[in-house]
Amino acid sequence: EVQLLESGGGLVQPGGSLRLSCAASGFTFSNYAMSWVRQAPGKGLEWVSAISGSGGSTYYADSVKGRFTISRDNSKNTLYLQMNSLRAEDTAVYYCAKNTGIAARSDAFDIWGQGTMVTVSS
Amino acid sequence: SYVLTQPPSVSVAPGQTARITCGGNNIGSKSVHWYQQKPGQAPVLVVYDDSDRPSGIPERFSGSNSGNTATLTISRVEAGDEADYYCQVWDSGSDHVVFGGGTKLTVL
Numbered sequence: 001e002v003q004l005l006e007s008g009g010g011l012v013q014p015g016g017s018l019r020l021s022c023a024a025s026g027f028t029f030s031n032y033a034m035s036w037v038r039q040a041p042g043k044g045l046e047w048v049s050a051i052s053g054s055g056g057s058t059y060y061a062d063s064v065k066g067r068f069t070i071s072r073d074n075s076k077n078t079l080y081l082q083m084n085s086l087r088a089e090d091t092a093v094y095y096c097a098k099n100t101g102i103a104a105r106s107d108a109f110d111i112w113g114q115g116t117m118v119t120v121s122s
Numbered sequence: 123s124y125v126l127t128q129p130p131s132v133s134v135a136p137g138q139t140a141r142i143t144c145g146g147n148n149i150g151s152k153s154v155h156w157y158q159q160k161p162g163q164a165p166v167l168v169v170y171d172d173s174d175r176p177s178g179i180p181e182r183f184s185g186s187n188s189g190n191t192a193t194l195t196i197s198r199v200e201a202g203d204e205a206d207y208y209c210q211v212w213d214s215g216s217d218h219v220v221f222g223g224g225t226k227l228t229v230l
Contacts, residue, residue: 035219037165045157045165045208047219059217062123095164106212108155108170115164 002026002111004096009116016086016120022079022096022113030054030074033104036081038092039115048094049081053102064090086120093117124213126222133228140196142225144209147190152211154192156185159224160205168207169194196227204229 008020022034036048049070050059058070069082079096094116097109127145134140144154154172157165167176169185172192182197196203209222 037219037221044206044224045159045210045221047210047221050219059219061218100170105214105217106153108153108167108210109157109165110167110170110176112164112166 002098004098004111004113006094006096006113006116009094009118011119011121012086013122014087014120017082017084018086018118020081020083020094020096020116020118022081024077024079024098027098027111029072029077031102033099033102033107034072034079035097035099035104035109036070036079037095037097037109037112038090038118039095040089040092043092046092050099050104051079052104057104059104083118086118088120091118091120123216123218124211124220126209126211126220128207128209128222128225130223131226131228133230134196134199135230136199136201138199140199140203140227142194142196142207142209142227144192144194144222145190146192146211146220149190149192149211150188152187152213154185154187155210156183156194157208157210158203158205159208165208199227199229201229203227 035050098111099107101107156169159165172187173185
């Protein structure tokens with residue numbers, strides 16, 4: 001069964017850091033790009049970042065560029081999101097999602113994790 | 123930056139057809155994907171590449187894309203189709219994924 005399981009969410013103070021992980025199973029991880037999508041409470045979906053299957057290409061939303069870093073370890077079938085300089089507006093459920101292609105361009109997201117909540121508050 | 127515009131809400135009676143639009147500049151030149159999200163759940167892909175359906179998605183869900191408007195059509199609407207629906211594209215000009223604001227489908 002294809003599955004994505006996020007972890008690492010929690011409560012953090014403004015300016016703090018957090019690292020999210022997403023463990024993948026049931027498919028050849030390195031053959032697919034992966035992405036992070038977030039959803040603030042009561043709001044719509046917002047794309048955060050994407051990474052190609054090899055990890056050689058990364059993409060970021062303007063709202064997180066320079067603060068967040070996406071990475072992957074294909075030997076561990078795991079996707080990461082390092083979040084620094086966190087702000088209140090980063091509060092959201094963070095989903096990892098499997099892209100339908102390897103390059104992260106024009107892809108759909110065909111598998112989603114259950115999400116992990118990140119709350120930025122003092 | 124590229125913007126996708128969806129109506130905030132659409133209402134339809136059971137058994138009727140729901141059409142949810144997604145507007146964008148020359149969106150017909152892009153591949154459009156659609157997601158269904160029920161309360162407290164992760165999104166589910168229901169249509170990809172304008173009009174293809176993932177396995178397990180009923181044939182009642184279909185999509186089209188031309189000009190400045192993409193449309194998700196749900197035929198013979200059921201109570202279980204009540205959810206938020208989002209369109210999504212890749213904007214090659216900015217190398218960003220773009221989501222529409224979402225449409226809440228209410229089954230009367």
